[in-house]
Amino acid sequence: MTPQSTFMIVAVVSDVQIKKLRQLLATMNYIPGHANPDNSLVPFGRFDRLHFARFMIIEAITADEIKEFGITPRPWPLTLAFFGDIDGDKDSFLAELTEHAGSGLKKIFSLCEGFSKDENNLLEWMKQRDIQPQANYINWIGRTVKQVHEEAALHKSLRRYLQKIVDDIGRENTLDLRQKLLSHIELEKYAGRLSLTPPEPTPIGWKIRNLLHLIGVPFILLLATPFFLLIAPFYLIRLRMLERSDPELFIRPDHAHLQKLTVQEDYDVTNQYNVFGDVKPGLLRLLTFKFMLFMLDYAARHIYKRGFLTRVRTIHFARWVFMDNNHRAFFASNYDGNHESYMDDFINKLGWGLNLSFSNAVGYPTTNWLIKDGAHRELPFKYTQRRHQLPSEVWYKAYPGLTATDLARNSRIRHGVENRQSSEKEIREWLSLI
Amino acid sequence: MKPSPNFEFDDLQALLRFGSGHLTETHFMLLQIKDADAARQWLSTAPVSSATATRPPPDTSLQIAFSVDGLRTMGLQEHIIKDFSDEFITGLAGDESRSRRLGDTGANAPEHWEWGGKSGQTPHVLLMLYAQNGKMEDWKKTVETKLFKRAFKLFMTLPTTELEAKEPFGFIDGISQPKIDWAQQQSTDLHERDNYSNRLAVGEVVLGYRNEYGHYTPRPLIDPQQDIHATSLPDAEDEPAMKDFGRNGSYLVIRQLHQDVPGFWQFIDAASDADPEKREQLAASMVGRERDGTPLAPATPNHIPGIAWQNRDNHFTYELDPGGTRCPVSAHIRRSNPRTGDYPPGVSGFFSRIIKALGFGQNRPDEDLIASSRFHRLLRRGRSYGPRLTPEDAIKPDASTEPRGLQFICLVANISRQFEFVQNAWNISSKFGGVQNERDPLLGIRAPLLNGEETDHFNHPHPSGPMRTTAHLPQFITVRGGSYFFMPGLRALQYLATTPATDSDSSS
Ligand code: HEM
Numbered sequence: 001m002t003p004q005s006t007f008m009i010v011a012v013v014s015d016v017q018i019k020k021l022r023q024l025l026a027t028m029n030y031i032p033g034h035a036n037p038d039n040s041l042v043p044f045g046r047f048d049r050l051h052f053a054r055f056m057i058i059e060a061i062t063a064d065e066i067k068e069f070g071i072t073p074r075p076w077p078l079t080l081a082f083f084g085d086i087d088g089d090k091d092s093f094l095a096e097l098t099e100h101a102g103s104g105l106k107k108i109f110s111l112c113e114g115f116s117k118d119e120n121n122l123l124e125w126m127k128q129r130d131i132q133p134q135a136n137y138i139n140w141i142g143r144t145v146k147q148v149h150e151e152a153a154l155h156k157s158l159r160r161y162l163q164k165i166v167d168d169i170g171r172e173n174t175l176d177l178r179q180k181l182l183s184h185i186e187l188e189k190y191a192g193r194l195s196l197t198p199p200e201p202t203p204i205g206w207k208i209r210n211l212l213h214l215i216g217v218p219f220i221l222l223l224a225t226p227f228f229l230l231i232a233p234f235y236l237i238r239l240r241m242l243e244r245s246d247p248e249l250f251i252r253p254d255h256a257h258l259q260k261l262t263v264q265e266d267y268d269v270t271n272q273y274n275v276f277g278d279v280k281p282g283l284l285r286l287l288t289f290k291f292m293l294f295m296l297d298y299a300a301r302h303i304y305k306r307g308f309l310t311r312v313r314t315i316h317f318a319r320w321v322f323m324d325n326n327h328r329a330f331f332a333s334n335y336d337g338n339h340e341s342y343m344d345d346f347i348n349k350l351g352w353g354l355n356l357s358f359s360n361a362v363g364y365p366t367t368n369w370l371i372k373d374g375a376h377r378e379l380p381f382k383y384t385q386r387r388h389q390l391p392s393e394v395w396y397k398a399y400p401g402l403t404a405t406d407l408a409r410n411s412r413i414r415h416g417v418e419n420r421q422s423s424e425k426e427i428r429e430w431l432s433l434i
Numbered sequence: 435m436k437p438s439p440n441f442e443f444d445d446l447q448a449l450l451r452f453g454s455g456h457l458t459e460t461h462f463m464l465l466q467i468k469d470a471d472a473a474r475q476w477l478s479t480a481p482v483s484s485a486t487a488t489r490p491p492p493d494t495s496l497q498i499a500f501s502v503d504g505l506r507t508m509g510l511q512e513h514i515i516k517d518f519s520d521e522f523i524t525g526l527a528g529d530e531s532r533s534r535r536l537g538d539t540g541a542n543a544p545e546h547w548e549w550g551g552k553s554g555q556t557p558h559v560l561l562m563l564y565a566q567n568g569k570m571e572d573w574k575k576t577v578e579t580k581l582f583k584r585a586f587k588l589f590m591t592l593p594t595t596e597l598e599a600k601e602p603f604g605f606i607d608g609i610s611q612p613k614i615d616w617a618q619q620q621s622t623d624l625h626e627r628d629n630y631s632n633r634l635a636v637g638e639v640v641l642g643y644r645n646e647y648g649h650y651t652p653r654p655l656i657d658p659q660q661d662i663h664a665t666s667l668p669d670a671e672d673e674p675a676m677k678d679f680g681r682n683g684s685y686l687v688i689r690q691l692h693q694d695v696p697g698f699w700q701f702i703d704a705a706s707d708a709d710p711e712k713r714e715q716l717a718a719s720m721v722g723r724e725r726d727g728t729p730l731a732p733a734t735p736n737h738i739p740g741i742a743w744q745n746r747d748n749h750f751t752y753e754l755d756p757g758g759t760r761c762p763v764s765a766h767i768r769r770s771n772p773r774t775g776d777y778p779p780g781v782s783g784f785f786s787r788i789i790k791a792l793g794f795g796q797n798r799p800d801e802d803l804i805a806s807s808r809f810h811r812l813l814r815r816g817r818s819y820g821p822r823l824t825p826e827d828a829i830k831p832d833a834s835t836e837p838r839g840l841q842f843i844c845l846v847a848n849i850s851r852q853f854e855f856v857q858n859a860w861n862i863s864s865k866f867g868g869v870q871n872e873r874d875p876l877l878g879i880r881a882p883l884l885n886g887e888e889t890d891h892f893n894h895p896h897p898s899g900p901m902r903t904t905a906h907l908p909q910f911i912t913v914r915g916g917s918y919f920f921m922p923g924l925r926a927l928q929y930l931a932t933t934p935a936t937d938s939d940s941s942s
Contacts, residue, residue: 163903171898177899252520258520259531262535265535266858267884308793311792311793312793313802338859344809344859377647379652401886401887403865405800408799428897429899431899431900432900
């Protein structure tokens with residue numbers, strides 16, 4: 001299995017250059033916000049390990065909100081973020097990037113601060129500016145871009161052939177149908193039109209680290225339990241005090257801002273999402289936020305790694321990042337469906353989870369005991385997330401037209417090709433997926 | 435459940451409570467306001483019908499709704515207007531992103547519409563007249579007074595025909611509606627609504643009341659200290675110091691949907707090898723009901739709040755047919771109202787809810803792909819138009835192609851969460867409930883996906899395993915017009931009728 005990794009390169013952009021940078025980035029798109037895979041700056045399409053990528057400007061458009069807490073907003077410079085999700089390790093991918101998109105990247109980064117004209121070590125420059133997420137979610141750990149494409153092609157080929165043979169021999173003789181499909185695949189493979197590459201062996205270092213993480217975290221938590229129990233009453237009292245006194249903001253996003261976001265939505269079956277805001281003041285909020293994301297990261301790594309994050313099956317990749325020395329938080333995701341349906345998922349399926357983490361961010365609707373209310377206060381929630389949302393300048397997805405559900409189904413179809421079903425019923429089920 | 439006697443039905447326009455099926459004649463007018471003063475004067479005495487039940491039921495009815503331009507022209511101030519929802523203010527056709535989201539692209543694009551499609555040309559007022567057979571002419575005369583003619587210019591009369599149970603394709607329509615919980619007795623708590631209920635919080639269709647989240651949808655509230663005319667408006671339940679301009683009002687979405695009846699039946703006939711029985715089956719599987727209304731989904735043994743046991747036409751969910759072998763997942767009524775509860779089937783108590791909430795214990799990989807229905811219900815009030823054409827006649831090569839279709843109308847409190855969501859995430863979505871690149875067989879556009887994959891087919895899951903696929907569906911429905919309106923409560927109408935006029939009087 002090839003594990004996935006993630007990169008996020010951030011660099012400050014001066015106010016003078018920002019317009020130029022935005023214009024330059026826009027030249028990569030073929031529809032608003034959507035990268036042309038063959039664009040000349042960063043031809044994303046030629047990187048066959050790349051799932052998703054984007055360029056966006058992190059801007060503190062809601063910086064003033066923290067004034068409600070009696071705190072002066074910290075300055076935040078315009079910041080270019082370039083991030084993506086890839087198969088295999090990061091370093092070799094960044095090296096590949098510099099090799100095949102070096103001149104384009106240089107053009108982009110030369111509009112950022114700290115990138116001198118004669119910067120010749122692009123790779124080093126990027127590595128220095130690469131930041132780690134606090135939590136990272138991968139819809140299906142181990143599923144590679146190559147696999148996605150191969151399985152999509154498999155499904156398409158099977159579907160076409162199945163329709164044809166059903167017309168010829170009917171739909172009742174399932175064993176026969178199955179046999180015909182399997183031989184069809186063999187022929188197609190032989191002809192070079194299909195391939196089903198077996199998974200690579202899992203890197204041993206990754207395996208060990210993952211195992212240590214799997215056991216290490218609960219072990220440490222267990223050790224810390226007495227401490228947690230001891231502080232729990234104080235924590236809860238303080239939390240409730242904050243929940244009652246934290247100022248609440250109920251401000252509608254303005255129309256012009258909404259337009260900036262919606263012009264790049266709903267071209268594909270998947271959309272991109274970025275939000276950025278302040279962490280609420282005080283250690284309790286920061287530690288709660290950090291702890292929740294730490295737990296989330298653990299769950300994403302060891303539990304929610306096979307197609308779903310609790311009830312939500314529409315997120316491909318997501319990241320939670322602390323910035324500005326833990327004063328600010330950034331979240332980005334790639335989700336299936338429309339924004340309104342994403343919000344439906346958030347509120348009705350994952351509200352409690354969002355509350356646990358984002359209630360520690362300024363502007364989030366008031367929660368009750370950390371998990372209640374919050375996102376369930378529908379419109380205050382929808383307003384605040386839209387107000388904190390930032391557009392992407394350029395967004396790339398390696399497999400347009402396919403949702404996470406499609407990818408999971410295609411993998412099940414392949415599984416059925418490689419593993420003989422044991423009963424008539426199972427064969428029918430497999431056939432029904434095609 | 436008996437309606438609460440306290441409910442302010444006298445402040446509600448009748449359409450929110452009654453489909454008025456006995457008023458078979460309709461006359462829908464789109465109006466431009468020529469003279470705002472005259473319009474206000476006319477409105478102050480206009481016989482707008484309230485939702486109070488009378489016996490015998492009235493033999494006529496008048497309903498009125500305003501677009502945002504209409505409200506502005508009536509003199510409603512901008513600081514009040516800005517508290518309407520963004521969708522309403524922007525309008526159905528005002529924004530390309532919205533059009534893309536709703537499938538109003540290609541032949542459906544607003545630039546091709548007969549009305550409402552071009553900015554600056556949205557009608558101000560939708561005036562809906564209903565009357566019993568033969569009484570429309572008199573009713574029109576009553577409504578269209580001299581003052582009316584001074585106040586308004588007729589933009590156009592929307593085609594409608596005398597009410598029939600069947601919509602133009604020949605299916606009985608108007609069978610399923612949410613049952614509004616006027617008495618506000620059903621809990622909206624997220625922990626008490628695991629299963630589908632057909633009862634719906636008042637606040638999902640009427641502004642000023644709690645919605646399915648237990649909250650009040652934002653709407654214009656007016657401080658009576660600042661505006662003495664507002665004192666006659668109802669109080670805002672959630673902010674007692676304020677007056678509620680939105681209360682007892684509702685957003686009204688109207689879309690004129692042209693139906694290609696010969697095209698529909700000729701396609702189906704060809705796809706069924708001209709076999710009448712197969713033809714009926716295929717058409718029924720696209721709708722999810724037979725033409726006489728019989729649902730394809732099996733009846734549910736569980737009680738559905740708001741639907742009587744005997745009501746076979748509605749006493750069903752899709753729980754017993756998860757794969758869609760009886761009623762395809764893609765069928766129009768399954769997409770339009772998947773009859774899902776807050777949790778996937780099989781939740782029975784605290785622990786199983788926790789397990790499901792964490793995403794485990796799923797019986798099928800696709801059992802939890804669809805949002806809970808209660809947040810996405812529509813109160814439908816459409817009427818059809820065009821001469822009747824039976825399927826038998828429609829398949830003849832010389833079948834008449836006169837315009838036929840549906841004035842699709844629905845009433846909602848939140849346009850984006852209800853109408854736009856249903857249209858986008860359910861009806862035209864190529865991925866609804868895990869379907870394979872197909873859109874609503876009736877309503878859908880057929881545009882391919884971004885990767886070039888076609889979406890112009892209809893899959894009918896089959897118990898034998900392989901799906902049955904009907905390929906190359908043409909588009910059967912084309913949008914010909916539409917707009918978002920606001921249908922105010924009766925006191926809000928009086929506020930509109932009086933306030934600005936007196937304001938300008940006092941300043942002159
Ligand atoms: C010309 C276009 C349309 C036609 C011919 C049509 C036809 C039908 C028919 C025959 C039914 C079954 C009768 C019933 O269950 O009451 C139905 C139900 C329904 N339709 Fe449509 N419809 C059209 C457009 C729309 C649109 C645009 C929407 C929403 C965006 C919609 C939403 C619904 C809903 C919510 C139901 C009830 C489903 C249920 O509760 O089970 N329809 N339609």
